[in-house]
Amino acid sequence: MVSHRLTLDYDLHPGWLAPFVEGLVAGRAMARACTACARTSFPPQRTCDCGETSADWVALSGLAEVRFRTRGADGDFGLVAFEGADTLAVVALDGLSDGAKTGHILASGGPLARMAVGDLENRAAP
Amino acid sequence: MYLTADAVEWTLAQPMPDPSIVVTGASLTPFNRRKDGSGFRDWAFEAFTSALAMSGLVPGDIDEMYLASESDFFSLQLNPASILASEFGLHDIAATRCEGGGASGQIAVHAAVRAISSAAARHVLVVGVDPSASSLSGDAMRELYGFSFDAWTDGMNGVTATALYALSYLAFAARYGTTDADLAHVTHQNRTNAGRNPGAHLRRSDSLAEIAESPIISNPYRRLHCAPLSDGAAALILSRGDVVPPARRGASRVAGIGASGDHMHLGARRDPGMFQAKTRAMQRACADAGVTPDRIGLAEVYDAYAGAQLQGLVGLGLTEKPGRDTASGVFAADGRCPVNLSGGLMGQGAPVGATGVAQTATCALLLEGRYHAELQPDRLPDYALADTHGGICTTAAVTILQRGRA
Ligand SMILES: [Zn+2]
Numbered sequence: 046m047v048s049h050r051l052t053l054d055y056d057l058h059p060g061w062l063a064p065f066v067e068g069l070v071a072g073r074a075m076a077r078a079c080t081a082c083a084r085t086s087f088p089p090q091r092t093c094d095c096g097e098t099s100a101d102w103v104a105l106s107g108l109a110e111v112r113f114r115t116r117g118a119d120g121d122f123g124l125v126a127f128e129g130a131d132t133l134a135v136v137a138l139d140g141l142s143d144g145a146k147t148g149h150i151l152a153s154g155g156p157l158a159r160m161a162v163g164d165l166e167n168r169a170a171p
Numbered sequence: 172m173y174l175t176a177d178a179v180e181w182t183l184a185q186p187m188p189d190p191s192i193v194v195t196g197a198s199l200t201p202f203n204r205r206k207d208g209s210g211f212r213d214w215a216f217e218a219f220t221s222a223l224a225m226s227g228l229v230p231g232d233i234d235e236m237y238l239a240s241e242s243d244f245f246s247l248q249l250n251p252a253s254i255l256a257s258e259f260g261l262h263d264i265a266a267t268r269c270e271g272g273g274a275s276g277q278i279a280v281h282a283a284v285r286a287i288s289s290a291a292a293r294h295v296l297v298v299g300v301d302p303s304a305s306s307l308s309g310d311a312m313r314e315l316y317g318f319s320f321d322a323w324t325d326g327m328n329g330v331t332a333t334a335l336y337a338l339s340y341l342a343f344a345a346r347y348g349t350t351d352a353d354l355a356h357v358t359h360q361n362r363t364n365a366g367r368n369p370g371a372h373l374r375r376s377d378s379l380a381e382i383a384e385s386p387i388i389s390n391p392y393r394r395l396h397c398a399p400l401s402d403g404a405a406a407l408i409l410s411r412g413d414v415v416p417p418a419r420r421g422a423s424r425v426a427g428i429g430a431s432g433d434h435m436h437l438g439a440r441r442d443p444g445m446f447q448a449k450t451r452a453m454q455r456a457c458a459d460a461g462v463t464p465d466r467i468g469l470a471e472v473y474d475a476y477a478g479a480q481l482q483g484l485v486g487l488g489l490t491e492k493p494g495r496d497t498a499s500g501v502f503a504a505d506g507r508c509p510v511n512l513s514g515g516l517m518g519q520g521a522p523v524g525a526t527g528v529a530q531t532a533t534c535a536l537l538l539e540g541r542y543h544a545e546l547q548p549d550r551l552p553d554y555a556l557a558d559t560h561g562g563i564c565t566t567a568a569v570t571i572l573q574r575g576r577a
Contacts, residue, residue, distance in 0.1 A: 062323055088324040115337040117387035122334040124438060133438030137328045157327035
């Protein structure tokens with residue numbers, strides 16, 4: 046057996062997703078609203094299901110309703126509905142209380158821009 | 172230039188190539204975590220030479236090769252198709268790598284089918300291989316797999332494959348009323364089958380108590396509801412009907428193929444619990460084969476998790492009552508449509524790139540009556556289904572095989 050360690054330092058560029066990524070860092074849910082049918086996606090879709098590629102960035106309230114929640118050794122994650130979005134989102138549930146049905150998007154703390162939802166009182170200052 | 176009457180007659184008198192596509196070779200290495208110092212090149216070579224021997228062909232007969240391998244991260248080998256073609260002595264053929272996450276192997280099978288259908292090739296080699304167990308730590312694999320969904324959303328969230336599958340299954344269970352008992356039934360059935368498969372990774376029959384007490388990874392999924400990652404390889408040789416070696420003329424043939432995609436974000440799907448890409452892929456394969464799902468007499472279904480098998484059975488149109496039909500034995504080894512006789516990914520294991528190739532090879536061997544004796548059904552069905560997907564069924568690819576006529 047040959048052991049080998051490979052260290053990779055990536056510089057990843059978000060491209061069109063930049064408003065979404067910057068929003069996560071600041072604790073804002075930036076969604077895309079289709080200019081043709083108004084369908085609002087979060088996380089954002091570049092091409093709407095109706096086929097339209099033109100869309101406006103809109104800031105959602107950040108409130109999210111938990112539809113399904115899974116917990117265990119791999120962490121705490123949910124499929125949630127953000128207020129104002131027509132799609133659901135998979136998010137990390139960071140410290141969301143047991144049994145909580147709603148939470149608020151959190152400012153992404155680490156080096157990666159994470160979609161995370163926690164208790165309302167832990168929301169970022171507006 | 173106009174054709175003369177003679178020329179037209181000459182053109183029409185040419186024998187038409189037989190458009191059927193026959194599985195002349197099929198082979199799997201054992202799936203497990205290798206501790207013998209062997210590497211992915213050894214397993215791929217073993218699968219290739221064994222499939223070639225079964226086919227009765229020689230290396231010079233192979234016109235093209237498709238290699239399924241999910242990630243360079245596992246092997247630390249970019250462009251593996253050219254490396255393996257060279258190792259197989261196939262220096263001068265077109266060797267192409269196919270990648271579609273967990274569906275990579277079945278996508279490679281489809282590429283081979285199309286190469287023959289388009290008259291570009293007569294005999295095509297398909298190889299699937301990945302060192303998914305022995306080359307990286309479990310934590311490294313878990314992190315890499317997080318990036319096999321949308322890296323900018325799911326990946327950076329740190330969500331694992333198990334958590335994503337769990338969320339999808341919870342949505343499915345809310346609609347279909349399936350329970351932990353149904354998950355346990357699938358787990359027990361697949362691992363019991365694997366116990367009769369000498370090449371399986373997890374050769375054990377987990378009791379219902381062991382399943383219920385295994386640690387929770389992402390509820391409702393416990394450790395024993397999950398498929399292991401494995402090392403191993405599989406190979407197929409597909410041949411155009413009119414050039415099949417005489418000894419292989421009764422072999423099974425490809426009746427139909429179908430593939431489809433779904434939205435990469437679980438939350439953007441109309442119902443995040445439904446494997447709609449699988450439904451579309453199956454509809455296309457059935458149309459191609461001229462059959463309906465009720466003609467399928469055995470299936471290898473992509474069971475990365477116990478619930479994914481229940482979701483898959485519905486998506487494929489094999490049942491509308493997944494819990495009831497599983498519990499009543501419809502999909503048991505002696506049932507109307509045995510599912511995952513190999514043990515599936517949950518029991519046989521999953522060297523990811525090899526999976527779809529192995530599922531199709533397993534179906535071919537079963538239809539020929541030459542599978543592992545303890546698992547070989549007495550009565551051979553007319554049709555078998557190999558079902559593979561990548562992502563949370565974001566990429567679906569299915570192949571229907573038809574039993575050959577001896
Ligand atoms: Zn639209």
